[in-house]
């Protein structure tokens with residue numbers, strides 16, 4: 413049987429950029445390293461897909477052990493469908509028009525089949541719909557008599573009370589009608605992607621907003637390698653579409669713009685760009701950060717677990733709960749380190765509040781970074797902790813027009829510190845820390861806690877660096 417040319421993932425890649433598809437297939441060695449957070453998302457998706465199988469028990473699993481088994485599993489899927497004893501198939505493999513798909517769940521319904529694709533998200537994105545249209549196209553090409561095609565995803569309002577109730581946890585939405593309506597478009601998109609793969613060199617596609625939309629492309633390093641570091645493409649104050657339009661019209665530097673095109677913010681950002689430094693509205697930052705002048709500050713890093721399938725009683729899907737906390741308290745030149753974790757017994761996660769309450773006598777203000785959970789969790793907890801002031805440094809920076817010329821990088825604490833601070837040791841990605849702690853709580857605690865401490869210390873280093881720069885500027 414002929415090998416496939418496209419899969420669900422390569423097809424979705426082609427919708428974002430044909431060049432990305434070409435490079436992925438023909439020049440994979442040019443790819444950037446995959447972020448740990450992307451790997452974590454992938455693992456979460458697989459776990460949810462497996463749990464959803466319990467709604468349709470007793471199925472035959474067609475998951476190929478390796479790509480060499482795709483064609484065997486494809487034949488076995490067809491054989492299983494022909495066997496009246498088989499009512500459910502997991503990861504059913506189909507191929508049509510050189511596109512290979514693996515459908516999460518296929519359920520027999522009288523003389524028809526119900527196709528179900530499971531998503532670990534709390535809603536359906538455009539990408540998920542496109543993915544479903546492709547699968548429907550392939551199933552239709554295989555003349556599978558479909559009773560329905562459904563996308564199944566997580567019900568964000570479900571609360572775990574006693575046993576996990578899968579019927580309430582998942583929501584199903586039929587997308588068969590819209591997939592049918594999109595058949596011609598899907599066909600054209602497949603043809604375009606296959607034409608790209610026939611090329612003997614990479615398609616001439618210019619860099620553009622598609623490089624980060626809907627996902628950051630993993631060939632950014634390759635396609636952007638000749639863009640000078642001081643290019644106008646790195647000026648965030650110019651909207652993305654406009655930046656690329658100017659760039660492709662030969663305007664590569666801010667000083668090529670006319671005076672009336674240069675706003676004060678663009679000028680400020682360009683100064684930072686030329687010096688490869690940062691810019692911030694000093695006045696706004698000082699106003700917001702008045703609390704930083706307090707004597708005792710606590711810099712805090714929390715590692716949360718946020719399972720797609722709720723594991724703790726009375727929690728919803730994706731509810732965050734504390735897994736480990738590190739705090740650095742400063743008092744003048746003195747520093748104290750405090751750590752807490754419940755990695756061996758997650759049921760005790762609420763004792764994290766007591767830990768924080770015990771520290772609230774030692775510090776007036778807790779400073780976190782990009783932590784949208786901490787404040788709401790503390791507010792939901794009925795204790796004296798409500799008097800604790802939590803400041804998210806990232807929110808302060810954003811509200812103070814903070815800018816670093818790192819357009820193509822996720823602005824994490826790690827990337828900002830690496831860019832701004834001399835001698836900064838990169839932090840281990842949180843997704844890996846979480847994985848380590850969940851897989852082996854006892855062993856990895858020795859490794860995870862010091863790394864969380866490093867995060868808390870980095871928040872402190874960044875806050876001090878910016879405050880010092882502003883004071884020097886004054």
Ligand code: SF4
Nearest residue numbers: 429432623629631635
């Ligand atoms: S970096 Fe941009 S132009 Fe290059 S392959 Fe990715 S999306 Fe396409």
